[in-house]
Amino acid sequence: MNESAREPARVAGEPLLEARHVSKSFGPNPVLRDVSFDVRPGEVHVLAGENGAGKSTLLGILAGTHTEYEGEIRVGGALQRFRHPRDAVRAGVATVHQELSLIGPLSVTDNLFLGSEITGPLGIVDARRQAREARALLDGLDLDRSEVHEDDAVESLPISTQQLVEIAKALAAKANVLLLDEPTSALREPEALRLFDRIEALKRQGKGIVYVSHKMDEIYRLADRITVLRDGAWVGTRAASELPAHDLVAWMLGRHLPSGEHASAAAADVLLSVEGLSVSSASSGSGVSGGARDGGGEAHGADARPDVDDLSFELRAGEILGFAGLRGSGASDVLHALFGDRRGRARGLVTLHGRKDANGRGERIDLARALTSPVEAIDRGIMLLTNDRKGKGLVLHMDARENASLASLVRYSPGGIVRDRLEAAATERVFAQLGVRGRTNAPVRLLSGGNQQKIVLAKCLLTAPEILLLDEPTRGVDVGAKAEIYDLLAKWAREGMGIVLVTSELPELLRLSDRILVLHRGRATAEFSRAEATQEKVLHAAFGAAPDFSLRGDP
Structure with a gap:
């Protein structure tokens, strides 16, 4: 140029x-x-x-x-x-940071005028005037009272509304x-x-x-x-x-990148079959803790709807199967159930065709009795990349090598003693494959978001998975690291790995997926091939509207 x-x-x-x-x-x-x-x-x-x-x-x-x-x-x-x-x-000049600066227990009005309170002649806060001006600011952003009241505690609002309140706070400062x-x-x-x-x-x-x-x-x-x-x-x-x-x-x-595309896996062998997968709500009264729903739902009590409801699908070798859905669709819960992380709440049958039983058939697993921990899933060739890199994917004070080998440490610990040379050789090999940059002997909190994400991917790869479950794999990484991750996923698919992808970025989902399965409130509403899928069709199905085509995506 x-x-x-x-x-x-x-x-x-x-x-x-x-x-x-x-x-x-x-x-x-x-x-x-x-x-x-x-x-x-x-x-x-x-x-x-x-x-x-x-x-x-x-x-x-x-x-x-x-x-x-x-x-x-x-x-x-x-x-x-x-x-x-x-x-x-x-x-x-006002800044709206990625990490919101609102104070949760305070009201919307108090947050909007914190540090710049409107006072009367005696220096006393004029609460009525503040409330009027807060209402005007919210109305200016099309936030009516049915959605947010100026007296609401900020912590009671959805994150999207909090983001708009943060913008209103900037506008309050003129x-x-x-x-x-x-x-x-x-x-x-x-x-x-x-x-x-x-x-x-x-x-x-x-x-x-x-x-x-x-x-x-x-x-x-x-x-x-x-x-x-x-x-x-x-x-x-x-x-x-x-x-x-x-x-x-x-x-x-400073350079052009390759496309990251890969060949379709439509004719490849089935790696994973899932039949009748259901995940009960964490609030259903089961008494089993398993983390919040992936969208944080409104249902409570014994009649709460399940997070995933009677879902069946297949994954082929070399295929990237994308899951689409709005917040609360259950897509993340599908991944966590397959990773053994919804113990006591997941039921259904899973067949691992890459693992054979005594009769030479695919290993058939009842989720109510087996595959109830991440350790079991890893042993069976299933690995999950979490959507919370810093909270669940990494130990921030540990270095890159220590983080990467955590899930596969048994491979480098014959007799229960870690063999540093084995561990170092394996991690350096996968770091080179992933293009990890920076000081890998420093705490990972000091590395860029892209390098942190590559270290989480390294942790997944070192478990030698046949099936890789990816929950928001490019969240918080820059365009360059994102493009590199796309190319890595395409490479692993070409090598026969089966990949299940959950991402909130529709262009990413459309670019990477061979097929897209759309969920709404825990149920499948549509399935599209790469050639059939468009943003409009996927969003239509994600909102739960009945599509003008069958569940298989045929016209």
């Missing part, structure tokens, strides 16, 4: 916020080098790049978190030097510029679509929005302009309509 293609794109209007020739180092390490960037009225300006590209540091400077830097920041044309986040807010850092990371597709509608409304009000996301569909849905950073340096700024996705990825990585 020639240099002229990287000239900054221009949009109408004077900048609401502008960074000029900004550089920043942490000790001897430069993290931003001569970066210029602006956002204009009624614009969503996406800031893109891999983890470590400098996006978070630039946002920190714009938000007043990082106060020592070279260059200048202008707001409405006026030179600013923020010494504290409060200075940025006073200047009209912000003209909003810095949104991966605001959909904890949202499902319908919730994200709702947020996008509010962002469009804010654009119409003339707000400027700086938006950080690793999701390509989000970037191209929202962006007016895209600025790419790589290794702390500005690579280019273009109108989104003039920057194709493959060029955007090439800007971020």
